[in-house]
Amino acid sequence: MTAPAGRPGIDVPDPRGRTGLDREGRDLTGNARVRVVDVEVLACDWSVLRRTTFDYRHGDGHWSREQRETYDRGDGATILLYDPHRRTVLLTRQFRLPAYVNGHPDGMLLETAAGLLDGDDPREAIRREAVEETGRTVHEVEHVFDAFMSPGSVTERLSFFAAPYDGSAPGAETAGVAEEGEDITVVELPFTEALALIRTGGIADAKTIMLLQWAALDGPFGLSSREAR
Ligand SMILES: Nc1nc2c(ncn2[C@@H]2O[C@H](COP(=O)(O)OP(=O)(O)O[C@H]3O[C@H](CO)[C@@H](O)[C@H](O)[C@@H]3O)[C@@H](O)[C@H]2O)c(=O)[nH]1
Numbered sequence: 001m002t003a004p005a006g007r008p009g010i011d012v013p014d015p016r017g018r019t020g021l022d023r024e025g026r027d028l029t030g031n032a033r034v035r036v037v038d039v040e041v042l043a044c045d046w047s048v049l050r051r052t053t054f055d056y057r058h059g060d061g062h063w064s065r066e067q068r069e070t071y072d073r074g075d076g077a078t079i080l081l082y083d084p085h086r087r088t089v090l091l092t093r094q095f096r097l098p099a100y101v102n103g104h105p106d107g108m109l110l111e112t113a114a115g116l117l118d119g120d121d122p123r124e125a126i127r128r129e130a131v132e133e134t135g136r137t138v139h140e141v142e143h144v145f146d147a148f149m150s151p152g153s154v155t156e157r158l159s160f161f162a163a164p165y166d167g168s169a170p171g172a173e174t175a176g177v178a179e180e181g182e183d184i185t186v187v188e189l190p191f192t193e194a195l196a197l198i199r200t201g202g203i204a205d206a207k208t209i210m211l212l213q214w215a216a217l218d219g220p221f222g223l224s225s226r227e228a229r
Pocket residue numbers: 046047075076077078114115116117129156158180181182207
């Protein structure tokens with residue numbers, strides 16, 4: 001007996017049970033300069049790699065046919081936890097393979113807590129991730145901004161949040177969901193030290209740099225907070 005014919009992720013389930021992955025992006029109508037011609041699934045396992053063929057009308061009016069690959073691992077959310085009284089921030093340290101294979105000395109990155117949405121609203125998702133990755137429960141979270149982190153290739157939209165935590169209360173030193181292979185160290189740093197680490201390369205993660213700079217410019221350790229004191 002032969003196995004049923006079918007393309008995983010398209011007409012038969014892929015390893016994560018998905019089908020119809022080649023339909024994503026075919027019916028977009030928001031930009032009259034863009035006509036999607038074809039969507040191919042090049043790979044689907046954890047994430048989805050697609051190649052999209054589209055016609056694009058340039059500024060001078062001529063059309064050209066283009067192809068772009070997009071890497072889709074879903075959307076995510078991240079949060080800066082800060083203690084406004086002790087002037088500290090709570091970060092995580094974990095191994096990041098993509099950074100390790102691209103020149104980071106040991107792949108151990110200092111980052112703000114973050115996670116994939118997994119079908120949740122960003123605000124709900126970030127409350128869950130804050131507890132999972134730092135052991136701290138956060139109450140009111142402030143939405144700071146959203147950003148596409150690598151818009152030439154990665155579809156992900158990241159939602160950025162901030163929330164105070166009480167660093168005078170005892171907290172966890174390790175966190176993460178062990179069944180998912182996570183092994184996270186919780187790192188509390190004086191805010192000025194965290195900012196200095198951006199300059200030296202000790203913090204090399206984009207979302208973390210963005211949130212620390214927001215905190216210095218516009219957030220809890222910024223000009224307006226200094227004026228308020
Ligand atoms: N098997 C497998 N599992 C994976 C893979 N990629 C991720 N996972 C699993 O999915 C979990 C994802 O953990 P989250 O905490 O939800 O996501 P994250 O990797 O921290 O992502 C956050 O940071 C990223 C980097 O800045 C952001 O890109 C992302 O939006 C989010 O904010 C990992 O612990 C791991 O178990 C993969 O390629 N294969």
